[in-house]
Amino acid sequence: MQTDTPKQSDPLAWVAGNDAPEKPVLNIGFMPLTDSASLIVAATQGFAQQYGLSINLKRQNSWAGLRDRLLSGELDAAQGLYGLAYGIHLGLGCPATPMAVLMGLNQNGQSINLSRAMLEAGVTSGEALARKAHHDGAKLRLAQTFPTGTHAMWLYYWLAAHGVHPLRDVETLVVPPSQMVEHLRAGRIDGFCAGEPWGACAIAERMGFTLATSQSIWPDHPEKVLCTTAAFAEQYPNTARALIMALLDASRFIDDNAANRAGTAQLISASEYVDAPLGALLPRFQGEYDDGNGRVWQDSHPLRFHAGGAVNQPYLSDGIWFMTQFRRWGLLRHDPDYLAVARQVQQTGLYREAASALGIATTPDDMRSARLMDGIEWDGSNPHDYAHGFKLHALSDDKTLCESC
Amino acid sequence: MRILLINDTARKVGRLSEALRDAGFEVFDESGLSIDLPVRVQSCKPDVILIDSDSPGRDVLEQLCLVSRDQPKPIVMFTDEQDPVIMRQAIQAGVSAYIVEGINSTRLKAILDVAQARFETDQQLRAELQAREQQLNERKRIEKAKGLLMTMKQCSEPEAYTLMRRQAMARQQKLIQVAEQIIAMHEMLND
Numbered sequence: 001m002q003t004d005t006p007k008q009s010d011p012l013a014w015v016a017g018n019d020a021p022e023k024p025v026l027n028i029g030f031m032p033l034t035d036s037a038s039l040i041v042a043a044t045q046g047f048a049q050q051y052g053l054s055i056n057l058k059r060q061n062s063w064a065g066l067r068d069r070l071l072s073g074e075l076d077a078a079q080g081l082y083g084l085a086y087g088i089h090l091g092l093g094c095p096a097t098p099m100a101v102l103m104g105l106n107q108n109g110q111s112i113n114l115s116r117a118m119l120e121a122g123v124t125s126g127e128a129l130a131r132k133a134h135h136d137g138a139k140l141r142l143a144q145t146f147p148t149g150t151h152a153m154w155l156y157y158w159l160a161a162h163g164v165h166p167l168r169d170v171e172t173l174v175v176p177p178s179q180m181v182e183h184l185r186a187g188r189i190d191g192f193c194a195g196e197p198w199g200a201c202a203i204a205e206r207m208g209f210t211l212a213t214s215q216s217i218w219p220d221h222p223e224k225v226l227c228t229t230a231a232f233a234e235q236y237p238n239t240a241r242a243l244i245m246a247l248l249d250a251s252r253f254i255d256d257n258a259a260n261r262a263g264t265a266q267l268i269s270a271s272e273y274v275d276a277p278l279g280a281l282l283p284r285f286q287g288e289y290d291d292g293n294g295r296v297w298q299d300s301h302p303l304r305f306h307a308g309g310a311v312n313q314p315y316l317s318d319g320i321w322f323m324t325q326f327r328r329w330g331l332l333r334h335d336p337d338y339l340a341v342a343r344q345v346q347q348t349g350l351y352r353e354a355a356s357a358l359g360i361a362t363t364p365d366d367m368r369s370a371r372l373m374d375g376i377e378w379d380g381s382n383p384h385d386y387a388h389g390f391k392l393h394a395l396s397d398d399k400t401l402c403e404s405c
Numbered sequence: 406m407r408i409l410l411i412n413d414t415a416r417k418v419g420r421l422s423e424a425l426r427d428a429g430f431e432v433f434d435e436s437g438l439s440i441d442l443p444v445r446v447q448s449c450k451p452d453v454i455l456i457d458s459d460s461p462g463r464d465v466l467e468q469l470c471l472v473s474r475d476q477p478k479p480i481v482m483f484t485d486e487q488d489p490v491i492m493r494q495a496i497q498a499g500v501s502a503y504i505v506e507g508i509n510s511t512r513l514k515a516i517l518d519v520a521q522a523r524f525e526t527d528q529q530l531r532a533e534l535q536a537r538e539q540q541l542n543e544r545k546r547i548e549k550a551k552g553l554l555m556t557m558k559q560c561s562e563p564e565a566y567t568l569m570r571r572q573a574m575a576r577q578q579k580l581i582q583v584a585e586q587i588i589a590m591h592e593m594l595n596d
Contacts, residue, residue, distance in 0.1 A: 025536040045570050046580035049544050054536055253570070260567075263574035270577040 021239040025054045029066045029078035032059060032178045032274045033195040034285050035106045035224045036079055038305050040268050042250035050249070051242035059272070062176040063146035070229065071097055077243060079105060080227035083322045087148030089345055090323075092331050098230035101319065102347050103244050103312045103354075105224040105251070109284065109303025110151060110214035111199035112158055114191035115184050119209050124293055126162035129211070133159075133169040143175040143183060143192040150223055153325045154214045155193040160392040161217075161374040167329065167394050178275075184208050195223075196303070197274065197281040203292035204280045210291040215301035218372045220310075222318035233347060240347070244354035251306040252360070261286060309360040314346040317367040317380025324387035330394035338383035406517070407431045409451035411440065411465075412458070421457055421483070428513055442468035446476055453479045453517055456500075460486040466498045473499025479524035481516060501527070543581045550584035553591045 028043070030036040042048050043055035058075060060066040063084055069075045071088070082101075089099040114123060123129050133140055142159075144151040156166040166172060175183050177194040184192070184207040191211070192198075202208035214221060226247060233240045254264045265285045269278040283290065287302030304311055319342040326332040348366050355362050369379035378386060388395065408430045410422055425432045433449050442465075446454065454472070458465065461484060469480060481502045482495055495503055502520040547569075554565040573583040 024533060024540060041574075044579040045573060046543075046547055046566075049540055049547070052537075052540065054540055259571065263571050267574040267577055 019238050019241070021052045021242045022236045023076065023239045024052055025056065026076040026239070026243065027056045027058050027074065029058045029060045029069060029075040031063065031066065031079060031176075031195075032276070033079075033224075034197055034265075034268065034274060034281055034303065035109065035195050036274065037254055037264050037268050037285075038105055038247050038251045039079055039226075040273050041254060041264055042246045044267070045250065045253075047250040047253070048243075048246040051246045053239070053242050053246055055246075057273075061178075063149060064174075067094065070227070076232060076239075077102070077226060077228045080225050081146055081149035081151070082222050082225055082318065083148040083150050083153055083326075084146055085225055085227040085345060086319060086322050086326070086341075087146075087331075089341065090326070090332065090336065092148050092326065099345055100228050100230045100233035100240070100347050101314050101345050102226045102228065102233070102240055103247065103314055103351050104222055104318070105226055105247070105312075106303060106305050107220045107223055107307075107311050108213075108215040108299075108301050110154060110193065110195050110223065111210045112155060112191065112193045112212045112214075113180075113184075113199045113202050113208045113210050115187075115189070115208050116206065117187075118190055119293060124209070124211070126158070126212075129159075130162045130164050133164045139169070139171045140190045141171045141173060141188070143173050143180060143189045143194075145177050145194055146174060148322075148326060148331060150214075150221075150322075151193040151195070153322060154217055154221075156325070156329055157372070158193075158212055158217050160390065161372075163392070165392050165394075181205055181207055196284050197276045200280045200284050201276060203290065204277070206292075209293040210289070213289070213299065215299065216373060218370055219301040220304075220370070222315070222321070225314070230344070233350070237350065241350050241354050244351055245358060248306075248309070248312055248354060248358055248360055251312060252358075255304060255306040258286070309355055309362060312351070312360075313355070313362050313366070314348055314351050315366050315368050315380075316342040316346055316348070317369070317378070319346050320380050320383050321378060324383050327387040328390055328393045328395065330396075335384050335387065406453065407433070407449070407451045408517075409433045409435065409446065409449050409454045411435050411442070411454065411456045421455075424513060425455075443471050443475065446472050446478065451478060453481060453520065455517075456480065456482045456484075458482065458484045458486075460484060460488075461491060461495055466494055469495070469498040469500065477524075477528060479517075479520045481520045546588065547580060547584045550587040553587055557591075 028039060030039050040057065043057050048055045063081060066078050067084060067088060070078045085099045085101050087093060088097050090096060123132050142155060144155050146152065159166045159170065164170060175189065175192065177198050180192045180194050180198045181202050183189045184202055199210050203210065228240065253260055265282045266278060268274045269276055269281050274281065285303060287299045289299050290296045306312060316339065320338045323332065323336055323338050323341065327335055352362055367380040369377060371377050408425055410432050422432055422434055433451065435445060461482065472478065477499065479501045480499055482500045483504050485506055487505055492503055501523045502516055504516060550569065551562065551565045554568060555562060569580060569583050573580045
């Protein structure tokens with residue numbers, strides 16, 4: 001009599017099956033930021049191999065350079081600012097190219113920092129900054145990292161919430177995140193909004209202090225995403241799914257316990273990755289903040305990579321929010337079909353397949369709600385009215401993003 | 406486009422060489438049986454290797470194998486040899502296009518283009534295969550190290566993984582590097 005032999009679980013079955021990635025070796029771009037942790041861990045700690053992928057990490061010097069290499073195909077996928085992916089998709093500052101957001105990589109953990117000179121002049125609060133912006137002659141020079149990026153949007157939102165018009169009352173400019181401290185040192189900027197560890201480094205080098213964290217603007221805000229061109233996701237769906245799974249696995253590992261988190265910080269501080277002293281990188285990576293002006297606290301919404309999948313689900317409402325801010329600040333001159341565009345970009349289907357294969361929960365409707373620092377609620381349900389409902393805006397401005405592009 | 410033109414017989418090389426130059430290619434002529442092909446390819450760095458041969462001998466194919474392995478280039482072979490066995494050997498040695506009889510100068514450009522496209526596809530497939538093999542090999546080494554660690558530390562599979570990853574991250578290394586260190590240490594202690 002024939003007996004059924006139980007199927008041996010073969011760790012390589014997945015790789016050999018029909019779901020095997022079409023493209024086994026991927027070049028993935030990242031920026032020297034603590035936000036890159038899950039990419040670095042996935043590439044180096046055996047998480048990608050489990051899904052039949054080898055990840056070659058390619059460190060980039062600027063977001064604009066990363067965008068160019070992603071569009072030329074030199075990079076297969078990249079860490080992206082939420083707003084960068086939508087900026088490319090909508091053709092703001094470059095020819096429009098359909099984009100795909102595969103998943104969220106992290107929430108929270110960015111900061112607005114001002115120079116030592118501002119500290120000494122008593123500009124240590126939103127109110128003081130508003131007074132300076134409205135009454136002093138020379139405009140403050142504040143840097144962000146990419147015209148449509150998250151840091152521009154956090155900076156604009158925070159300034160506007162304090163009554164400072166980001167396009168009229170101050171001067172903003174783009175500087176790559178790892179060069180912020182040098183720009184402060186040289187006196188070329190009065191402050192900046194960027195990812196860590198560059199805020200902490202400015203404090204460690206006594207070049208500045210932290211005025212506000214991004215999570216104080218929007219607790220658990222969306223930040224970096226894993227993005228590809230839409231063409232890549234269409235051509236290589238199995239690769240895209242495998243990549244999401246590898247990163248979900250790595251993200252879960254980082255957030256699992258304090259020892260994994262500390263080990264991750266040690267790994268990513270290496271010269272080939274973030275290239276920053278562990279002493280500056282580790283505290284904020286663990287949610288321990290020191291603003292460089294006497295305030296020390298354990299943050300209740302620190303940088304996080306997984307949170308049971310809440311960080312990683314590519315919510316439509318997260319994508320739409322950035323479009324409402326593009327509209328608010330005149331980067332978009334007309335209202336797009338917010339929901340339709342978000343449905344094109346956010347790869348909710350691929351993400352669900354990857355998450356369910358790993359037993360990671362997803363919410364069914366792809367919308368989430370939040371109350372931002374000015375008390376205004378955002379739930380993704382009425383983007384047009386939301387975009388048009390702010391006191392400070394540049395809705396009627398005929399301003400193009402980047403005339404030279 | 407730089408072309409290295411090899412003629413392994415005393416046959417008229419002039420004809421082909423002229424046709425290529427007329428078509429705008431940069432041609433490096435070589436004739437004779439005693440040429441050291443790998444050395445010549447290294448010094449002249451051609452985009453395409455073109456071989457004109459009555460019948461490619463074992464020596465020629467042997468040298469082509471070496472070139473294909475160490476400095477792969479598109480290789481086009483013009484020959485009078487119709488023996489399918491030799492044809493197969495030539496393709497296996499890395500020849501991208503095997504053209505029997507007759508060099509029609511008006512078709513040269515098209516033949517070279519096809520050879521180059523063929524070559525690029527082959528290279529890509531080869532690289533993917535190599536990457537998959539390396540991935541599998543790394544996975545096996547990591548599995549092996551994990552097994553050794555489970556025995557040595559009397560721990561579970563997830564615990565062994567965690568130990569290895571912690572070690573790798575603390576030393577800013579890749580998991581595969583730590584796996585190799587565990588295997589090497591185990592071999593040393595058990596010799």
